Every structure is written in C-alpha cells, then in structure tokens.
Amino acid sequence: MTGTEEMTPTEGPAVNSRDSLDSSAFDTAPAGDAVRVTGVDKVFAAKGGAVEALSGIDLTVGPGEFVSLIGPSGCGKSTLMRLVADLDQPTAGTVEVFGKSAAQARRDQDYGIAFQQAGLLPWRTVAGNIALPLELHRVGKAERKERVAELAELVGLEAFVDRHPDQLSGGMQQRVAIARALAERPRLLLMDEPFGALDEMTRERMQSELARIAGETGAAVVFVTHSIPEAVFLSDRVVVMSPRPGRVSGIVTTGIPRSVARDEALREASVFFEKVTEVREALHGAPVAKAAREQR
Amino acid sequence: MTGTEEMTPTEGPAVNSRDSLDSSAFDTAPAGDAVRVTGVDKVFAAKGGAVEALSGIDLTVGPGEFVSLIGPSGCGKSTLMRLVADLDQPTAGTVEVFGKSAAQARRDQDYGIAFQQAGLLPWRTVAGNIALPLELHRVGKAERKERVAELAELVGLEAFVDRHPDQLSGGMQQRVAIARALAERPRLLLMDEPFGALDEMTRERMQSELARIAGETGAAVVFVTHSIPEAVFLSDRVVVMSPRPGRVSGIVTTGIPRSVARDEALREASVFFEKVTEVREALHGAPVAKAAREQR
Amino acid sequence: ACGDSDDGGGGGDGDLTEVTLQLQWLPQAQFAGYYAAVEQGFFEEEGLEVEIVPSGGDIVPQDALAAGDADYAIAWVPKVLGSIEGGANLTNVAQIFQRSGTLQVSWADSGIESVADFEGQRIGSWGFGNEWEIFAAMAAEGLDSESVEIVTQDFNMNAFLSGDIDAAQAMTYNEYAQLLETVNPDTGELYQPEDFNVISYEDTEGAMLQDAIWADTERLESDEEYAETTVAFLKAVIKGWAFARDNVEEAAQITVDAGSAWPPTHELWMANEVNKLIWPAENGIGVIDEAAWQQTVDGALSAVNEQGQNLITEEPPETAYDNTYIEQAIEELGDEVDTTGADYEPIEVELTEGGN
Amino acid sequence: MVARIRPLLLGILGLLAVAALWEGYKALGPEDGLLVGDNRVLPRTTDLAMPHVWDIVQRILEPATSLDGAEPLWLLVAKAAGVSLGIAAVGWLAGTLVGLLLAVLMQGVRIAEWGLLPWIVLSQTVPLIAFAPVVRSWGSRVEIGGWEWPPWLSVAVIASYLAFFPVAVGALKGLQSPERTHTELMHTYAAGWWKTLLKVRFPAAVPYLLPALRLAAASAVVGGVVAEVSTGYLDGIGRLLVSFAGQASGDPAKAWAPILGAIGLGLVAAGFVALLGVLLRNYRRGEATA
Amino acid sequence: MATATTVTTSVTPTRAGRGVGQVLRVAAPVVVGLAGLFVWWLLTDVVGVEEYLLPGPAEVREEFAANFDAIKEAATTTGVNALFGLVAGSVLGVLLATVAGWVRAVDGMLAPVVASIAVVPIVALAPVLNTMYGADSEYGRRMIATLAAFVPVFVNTLRGLRQTTPIQRDLMRATAAGPLQSFRAVTLPTAAPYAITGVRIASSLAVISALVAEYFGGPRGGLGAFISTSAATSAYARAWAYVGAAILLGLAFYVVTAAIERLAQHQWPTTDAR
C-alpha cells in the first residue's frame, strides 16, 4: 500500500528456521490444518437479552502458522479462542482441530493454552506448575522431572524451578504459564492476551521469546492481543475483528517470514511500521488521515 | 539523531492552543516552575537492606508543561511522583511545588492526582466521586453541583453521573478519576500510569482526551508511563530513568508543540516514529541495532 | 435495692418499708407462703412492701444477700454454712422447712434400699451445692465419696427413666411428682409409687435443714430498724405459710399467677408436699431445732465430695442462727395465727399425665 | 419467578429431609441408641428422647396447660420469644456500639490494636456464667434519680458481651480494608483522620461489618437466652426452656416448643441484619456475588 | 514561602523502629494484662471490695495451686470433649460442605438447617441431647461441641470451595482433567486454608460449648461443672481458678489451631499469583 521498500532479512543472530527443529522431541506436523472454524455463530443468553458474540466466523490456521486475533474489547476474540479450546460450544457452525472435533482435540491434549493472568497455582512451585498437566495424565515421575527441566530451560527459568509464583515477577510467571502450556508438546498453542498484564519493556522481551519458542517447537499459535505492534511483530497473519456481532473484518498478512529474527531491529524496520499502519487502518475501518500522511 | 524530516503541523481539526484558554475558569499560571526537584535521594529501608530508589534527581517542570517519566520497572518513577505529591519524603534534597514545599502545596491543593487504578470509591456515584475533594473542602452544595456538571462534560460523562463505578468500563472509570483530579482546578496534574490498565484502543482514545483536557485547563502534567509511544504522543519532554539507583539517564524533547493536535494522524507521522525510536534508544542505553537499521 | 434507708419497722401506717426477698429458684409453690403473704396483703399489714426476686441457675441467694442486693434470702442451710465459712456474715432467722425434702429414688427391682447400697452405683445429683446431703449420708454409712459415680441431673427425670442413673435425687415436692406424672411405656399407665424404691434423707444421718430465711448478721446487730423489720417480715411470712396450709388450692393458684410455669396439678402437689415439710411445727414455724441444726452441721463437717473437698472444716459461728426474731414474731402474733399446725392434715392430690 | 422461590422450596425440602431423617432413624434405630463398646454413638429412639415430629407439632398447637384460659403453647412461646428478641436487640445495639468504638480505637492507634486484640479474643473464652451474677448484682445497685436498673438490662448487658466480639474484630478488619490508593487519595486532599474514617474507612468497612453484625445478632440471642436462664429472668424464652425442660419427663413434646422458638428467634434476628444489608447495598458493590 | 523540604532522615532509625515494633507487639498485650491485674488487685486490696465476693489475684492463684491436680483432671475431661467436638464438627463440616459445593440443591437444602444450628442456644439443646445420648455419657455434650464447631467449618469450607478462579477451572478443563482430578489439584488446595480458618474459629466455640454444656447435666468432672458447684457454694476463689483453667484451655485450642492455620496458609498460599 504505502510501503515501497521490500522486506530484507536482517543479518541478525542465528535464525531458528523450522527445518532446524529436533523433530524427535516434538510431534511432527500432521496433514491438514491446525484449526478450521466454519460458519461459527455464538450467542450468549444474558440478562438484557441475547448477546451475539460471534457471527459467521470462518477461519483456518495452518500447521505451524502464527495467527493473531485483534479487535476492540468485546468483539469476541476470547470467545472464539474458547470455542477452539472446547471451553465453550458454538451455537452454530463447526470447529475442527487437526481434523477432529474440538472436544476430541481437548481430550487428546492437542493444544496447550495460556491466559492473560498466568493462572499459576500459588501453592505449587514453578516445577510443580509446569508438571501439572503431566501429573494429570499420569506421566511417570522420572519422565516428568526430565520434561520439566527441559521446559524450564526453554523458557529460561532453570534457576527458579523451586520458587513459588509469588516470588516471581509478572514476566517470569507468564513464562511459567507458557512452559506449562507446552508441557505435552502440543501442536497448537492458544494464547489469550498472555502479555496483557506486563509492562511494555518486559512485554517486548517476552514477545521475542515467544517467537523463538514457537519457532523451536514448530507449534501453530492462535494469539489474542490488543496491541497492534505485538500482533504484527509475532504473526504470519493478523485477523482483525469487529464487534456487535463479532465478525472477521479483515486479514493482514504480515509477509514477515519466520526466518526473520524477532528482535529490536525488526521493531525499527520500516516494513514493521507499515504493517502496523495497515493493521491500524483495517481496525479503524478506513484509512484514517491517509491524506495527511501522504502529504509528508 | 536519526530523523531528518522536520516536524510539520498537520492541518487537523481545531487546535487547542493554550492561548485560547478561558483563564477566568482556571487559576492563571504563576511565576516560577510548577515542580522543582533538586538533588533528591530516596532510600527505603527494606528487609534485605536499604534500597536506593532515587539518587541525585534534578528535574524542573515548567508551568503548563507536559513531562513524562519513563523507565523500566523499579527505576523509581512512582517514588519520584510520590515525593512531589508529598505522599513520601525525600531522604535528601528538596522538592518544591510552585515555589512552596511539597507539604504546603498538598495542603493548598495545588495539585490533582490520578493513579493506575482509577481508585474510585465504589459506593459513590460518578458525581459523588468527582465531588469528593470539593466536599472535603467544604465547597457549597450548589457550587459543587455546578462544578461536577462542568467536569463531567469535560470528560464526556454527562450521561453517566448517576452511575456507580462498577457500571462503567475501565476507560470511563479512568475519566472519572481524571475529572476528580481536576475538581479543584489544580495547576499541576500528577498521573501514575493512569492508562496502564486499559486496552490499547481505549488507551489511545484516552490519550487524545487527556491531551485535550491538559490543553484546555493549562495545567502542568507529570505523567508516569511504561509506553514509549504514549510518552512521545503526549509530552513536551520525556524524562528517561534508569534503575539501581534510580537516576535520570536522559531527557528527550519531542519538539511536537502543543498546537499540534494529538490525533490519529500524529500517530502515523514519521516524526512520531523517529521520536519513539529516539526514546527507545535512550532507554536501552545505546542506539540498538543502529547498524542494522542504517542498512535499510 | 434497699436496706440502707429502711425507715421504721412494723406496724406503722405511713410509708411502707421496702424489702427485697431473694428466692433460690424460679417462682413455684415451694415458695407459696411468701407469694401468699404478698397476695393476701400480709406484708402490707406489717408495713412492708416486699419485692420477691426469683433466681436462675447462677444466682446464689446468700451471695445476693451478702452483697447487699437483697434484705433476706431463702437458701438451704448446708450451702449457706459453706458461704459463712467462706466469709459471708449471715444469720438464719427462721427455719421454715423443718424437714429435708430430698429423696434418692431407684427402681423397685434395683436392690438399692438404703444409702449403704449406693456403693458402685451411678448416683444422680443436681450439683449446685444440692449434693451435700448425699455425701453426708454416705459418710455416716462409712462410704467414701469415690465409691459411687456422681452424675449431674438436669431439670427433669429423663436420665433416671432412661437408665443412665441408678438412683436419682428428687425433691418430694417436685421431681418425685415428675416421675409419677410420666406414662410407663410398659403399661401405658402412669408410674406408681410401687414402681420405685424411695430413700428419704430425712430418715438418714445425712438429713440437712433446707429452706431457711437468712438475714445479714451485721445489720441485725447494728441496725435496729432492720432488726425490727425482720420481726415484721417474719410475722407476715408466718401468716403467709399458715394461709398456704389452710388454703392449699388457693396458694397453688397464687404461685401460678405469680409466674410459676408448672401445670396446675403439679403445682398443687408441690404446695401440698411443701406443707408437709413445714407442718406440724412443734416449736412453732421457723424455730430452729437445735438437734436438727447440729445434725446439719455434723453432716456438713463429715461430707467430702468426689474431689476430696470439704463443705466446711470447722463449726460455724454462733451467729449462724438466731431464734430470737422468729420467737418474737410468734409471740407478737399470739392467737391471731396457728403457728404450730398441730392438727395439720395434708390433702390428697391426684397426679395427671405431664401434670397438666 | 421460579428462580425466586427456588431457594425457599429447597429450604423447605431441607427441613422436610431433616424431619424424615428424624423419623426414619427413630423407626429403624435401636431403642437404646447405637453403642460402640460403652460409647453411645447414635442417640436413643424412645419417645422420651425423640418424640415424633407430629407429636411435637400437635403439642405446640394445644394449650400450654389444662388451666382455664391457658394460651396455646405456640402463642406463649411466641410472646416470650418476642420479649427475648427485644432484649437481644438492646444487647446487640450496645455490643455493636462498643465493638465499633473499640475497632475505631484499634484502627487509629496501632499500639491499642496490639494491646487489646489478644484480650478481646481471650474474653470470649470466659464462660458467661462466671460473671452473670456479678452483672446482676452490680446492676441491682444502680439507681439514678427515680430510675432503677431493670432485670432485663442485666440480660442485655450479658448479651452485648457476646455481641461486641464479632463487631470489634470485623469492623477492625473493615476499617483496615481500604486500598492504599484510597487512603493516600485522602492524604492528597489534606483530609485528616476523622474525615478519612467517615468518608472512606466506614463505607469500606460495610461489607465486613454486615456478616459481623449478623454473627453478633445470633450471639446476642444465644447470649441473651443463656443470661435469662442464668439470672432467672422470667418473661423471656430462656425461662420457658428451663421450665419446659423440667416437664420433659411427663410431657416430652412440650420441651421442643421453646427450642424451636429459640431457633426462630435467632433466624428473625439474623433476618433483620440481612434487611440492613439490603439498605446498605450501595456499600456492598465490591462484594463477590458467588 | 519557599520553604523547601530538606529531610535528611537516615535509614537506621526506621530499622530500629521495626525492632521496637516487634517488642511493642509483645509488650503491649502484656502491659494491658498487667494493668488489668493491677485494677483487680486495687479493687480487692485497696478499695476493699469484700474478698468473699471478689477474691484477689493472690487468692485465686493459691486456689489454683491448691487444686492443681483436680483442675488438671477437669481440664482434661472438658478438653477431650471439646477436642472430640472440634474434630467431629470439622469432619462433618468439611464433608457436608463438599457435598453442598458439588450439588447446588444440597446447598439450598442445608441452608436453613445450618442457619438454625448457628442460632440455637446451648441451653436449649443440652437437656434434649442429654436425654438422647444419656446423662451418664459424655456424648451429649460432645454433640453440642460438635454442632458448635460444625457451623464455622461448614461455612468457611463452602466459601473456600467457591474460591477457585475461572482461569483455574478453564485450565482444568483445557487439560482434560476429570472431576476428581480437578478437585484434588485445584479445589481442595484452594479450599483448605479456608476450612482451616473455620477450624480455628471453631476451636474457641468448641471449648466454650463443651464447658457450658456441663452446666446442664451429664457426668461430673469437667471444668464447667466445678465452676458452677464452686460458685454455688460461694467458693469464688476456687470458681475463678477453674475459670482461669477454662481460659487457658480455650487459649491452648486457639493457639494450636492458629498455628495450624499459619502452616496451612504457608502450604497453600491464597495470594493471587500475579
């Protein structure tokens, strides 16, 4: 649209391409899409009458793809994510995860999930929190221990495994939540504003880490956020939603390949600013103050 | 530094310059600075030993000036603001507000204050919350009512004066808090991450409103934030702080005059991106990945 | 509420002297004479305005008297002996009940026919200082208080009826009637006296004097008006009890009206049985019999409870009782009232289920 | 509509279930209760120990005694319960006042909290009966002008002794509950201790105070009834409890009337406080609904 | 005018202040206690309220020493009853609360029953329970202590069971945890500190109820029975010695359960991890 420069990969540090993945440690990507949402409506019965939270949603997330959902408060982002996670059921339409029903995928633990609040169990240590899903699925003690160590290292918390959540900063807690979501090597990560409660600087650091982790594990990610730069920085595609009723109002493909390192340099790259502007405009419905911008 | 273009005022909607102020409605700016902090240290006694929260802080805020404090968590932004508000006393150095001691200024109600949490009293209506400081200072009922109506209009909540805080969205609550802070026509507004808890879209709207209100009232503002774009968008000067001990590590003058409307266009202007980058670099200590950027 | 400013004793018309009488339980026919004296205006005739204060579980009448809350109190002699040794300065001015009304009731087939049979049994008692007769009687039989198991009875006889207690403490005028008002589930009829073995403490060495009128010793000695008031008070009381003797039904009704919650036949039974404890009074009502007093003191000295504590360890002071006031009252009444009840005959009361 | 009466229906169902359990156990349980060794773990089922539910109901509807003009038992009990309710209300008010004063003192002066709170907690382990006679004795000596200390006031004072405790503790917690932003806000308004107390601390304490007041109401009733028994007060339900318990051998069902009356009395008292909560609902906006 | 604040408070006094605070925390209640003792002594020895009606501290202490063995035995009897009531009431409270937390209808049905138990005076229940369980048995009063302890445990546990956050519940569902698994992993640890707070509150109630129940029949031998017997025979110094033992017993229950509460709060912290 406005940008004229082509995206040039930076010569940053080692690029974690999906090819370099240790495929023995993670499930290999299956044939078919990670998520396929078809014609989904969701209506909530509320006091003042029914609330049409989602209407006619169609969305597909490919294996290993990073898709962000963005939109004003109340547009149904969380609702959509909860349908994928089988935490709620659609009023109409179908949700498929790796070709199965959402419920089956949940029972098979095909996804891991993280929320805005880290939602750690305060009485468990970092290790205990990460191990929780493993414990619930009767993974043996030795294996559990090994896996926890692996995950703690992945999120950079090796030194903190014996701490309790209240002894960690917000960013560290969020990392524990991510490690927990990854515990069972899911091929799909669902994240609902996981960095919403963090301060901006911590948030930027966490974004880079998430990009790295998503790359290393090769998991597909559905990521809900309010932050345009965050969405652009992380995603292959940004799905823009509008409210009342919740609809997909636009999809922006960032065109920033996985092979580009998510680092400081990207944040200051002009392609980044352009995509931010593009998403902002998609969000506001029309190219705002386009005239003014073009003047400059 | 990096920016080469000059700031060009946009031809946006009506510009609220300070000159257009109805000076009968607000105290006229006095001679001298709004805030003068000289050689301030603040040491907290903590369990693990003393924490040097601030060290050798010198800072002056002119009348009607908008100054943001930015810096990583724990660098002492809140502490500094609390010293100005006389909610805490410095270990060494002096804090003057409009030429008086901070304590005197507090007793004279020379400032209004707002925090990250709106901190509204849940049992009072919007009107009751705005009226609180007036009630405490024995402003007559009729005058109080008039002033509340005025303020509610200023923050765009005329229709909600009889609601209780729990019936308002986060953004509306924050507007009530701002109205309350303005109730006694202070010449200085102190705000500690007032938009920290809002989602990004509401936050952007609130920023524009605050800019308008600050312009209309002509009050000086000390504004604590974690968000670089927010600081740049709003301020005349951005004070960058660094932690352990808390120091002023740099001051960025945005060069965006008050006469420029704070609107969508500004957010997409290149001077804005440049100043954002400049603050980011000041924050990170060194021009990060400068080489990489210059390549493009 | 009074006492400090008693103006003038008996007889005088003018202002009435205010007097407070502290009972040892809730209103019931056990106190019929006092209520009758109020209702019939006998106190007024003597220039007194008497307020009768009932007591609950924790108000100790002799302490209310010692503390100055009341001018006179009704209490059992052994309990007050304990208080006197503890430091209270009180005098028994009229021994209204001449006999002990305490029974120990067991089932007819239990084989408990005398105090000697208590050994190894579960013996019921209310506590609250009502247990000393038991220990005194046992001591007289050479029984150690630890040779029985003392079980606290509550307000009714259910513990005995359910078999939790082998021998229950019972007042002739109250708990014994409760038994006889209860339907025997085996027969569908009320229990009969033949169903029980009844040991009366009056027939044992342990018998102790019960309801007596107590006054403040110091005030008797130092306050002439109080001494006069005492005589006037006793005169009215005598008239009251004489009335209760001669009009049992009316007396029972008076206590019901005064707030007793007992059903009518139970109340009547109580009024009748209480009369039996008073009348006939050979030396005149309220006159303390030296032998009975000494027996009470001896019993109190010998009794040791299951905690190894004594009620009293030495003889009470001479001031512990004083017959002069009651004798003066009887004398002043002269022939106006029959104060001995020599030809007293109790009535027959037919008990009904629940006393209703 | 259905949602509104659902709790009521469930409540009635619950009470019926208790009655059914009672009768069921009475029908099936051993006459002498369940004995494990020498321990009677489950109660006896005789009519003396557990009268039939319908016998109790029937007895309550009958006159209290066979005396001419005797009131029905339920009316007698209801009247006595009314008297006790009045006394308990006075005790509740007095206890609330004392509790609030203590709480304000402890909130304002740290050392007072440290010095008093342990003793306030300890005060509740002193059995009432230990000082019931003292209260009555001291009361009987009070005479101001022509006014004499009435016996019911002793009962109320003892009731207040139980009632003040939850109020003191709950109010203290409530007064300390305002967020720092609120108290600091008052500081920035240069508002003093008293104004902060009035405008912020008291309103913020309401959600803590209401459960405390409800507890205090129940305690005032329980304490009042015990005090009635203890001091021999004649007109309240405590007296009926004792008297009718004394008639329980020959008339077992009668003893249950004042027990049910006492429960009803407590529920009414707690209900009044719930009403208070409705009046103060604006101050309870922060309360979780769960 | 331009009087700027130049505060140069050093750090040390504040630290010393912390130490002083610790000392005051312990000293303040002791001082209040001593003041109370002083007033008591003043009333008896100086103002001269009759020793017969209000024994002085020294007399009570003497009686306490003289009857120490009897007091110890009585305290054991009452203590065992209270402990039984506390344990039984707590178990019952936790069990019923768990059921009520699980099935809403049961909660609705239990509501009036629990409310009734919460307001029923001990005096009312003691005689009927004594008849039901037998006057020769401690079980009547143990039932009373049980009922007294049951209410706060039930109420607090039920509240605790409802404290799980929506996130935690979502998390359990998302990890496909069964109902029992999520009960063990989330609901139980969340409710535990609440339940134990209930036990702490119940501890004092259990003691006082066990004690007061002794006034209304049953085997003799507990503190309550001896307080009443002593007072009835005007042996006030002895009565207060027993009352003192009752206070100590209540205190012991309180201290132990409060310590357990602390441990529980440490084990299962409720502070929202943020």
Ligand SMILES: Nc1ncnc2c1ncn2[C@@H]1O[C@H](COP(=O)(O)OP(=O)(O)OP(=O)(O)O)[C@@H](O)[C@H]1O
């Ligand atoms: N359980 C529910 N019952 C009733 N209405 C609901 C429920 N959950 C969500 N809604 C409504 O559905 C709409 C979409 O909500 P949702 O939480 O998905 O929005 P969102 O995009 O995640 O918003 P936010 O950015 O604030 O998190 C809103 O109007 C909301 O009020």
Ligand SMILES: Nc1ncnc2c1ncn2[C@@H]1O[C@H](COP(=O)(O)OP(=O)(O)OP(=O)(O)O)[C@@H](O)[C@H]1O
């Ligand atoms: N009352 C206090 N006692 C002890 N240390 C304190 C106190 N208040 C602040 N500190 C410490 O002083 C330092 C500065 O804190 P401050 O709250 O001013 O930071 P901040 O810049 O506002 O951080 P944030 O961005 O997280 O709000 C921190 O290390 C903090 O732990």
Ligand SMILES: Cc1ncc(C[n+]2csc(CCO)c2C)c(N)n1
């Ligand atoms: C708590 C209690 N105390 C005493 C009695 C027995 N009682 C009733 S009347 C009476 C005579 C003295 O007034 C006695 C001993 C009881 N049933 N309950």
Ligand SMILES: [Mg+2]
């Ligand atoms: Mg959401």
Ligand SMILES: [Mg+2]
């Ligand atoms: Mg801060």
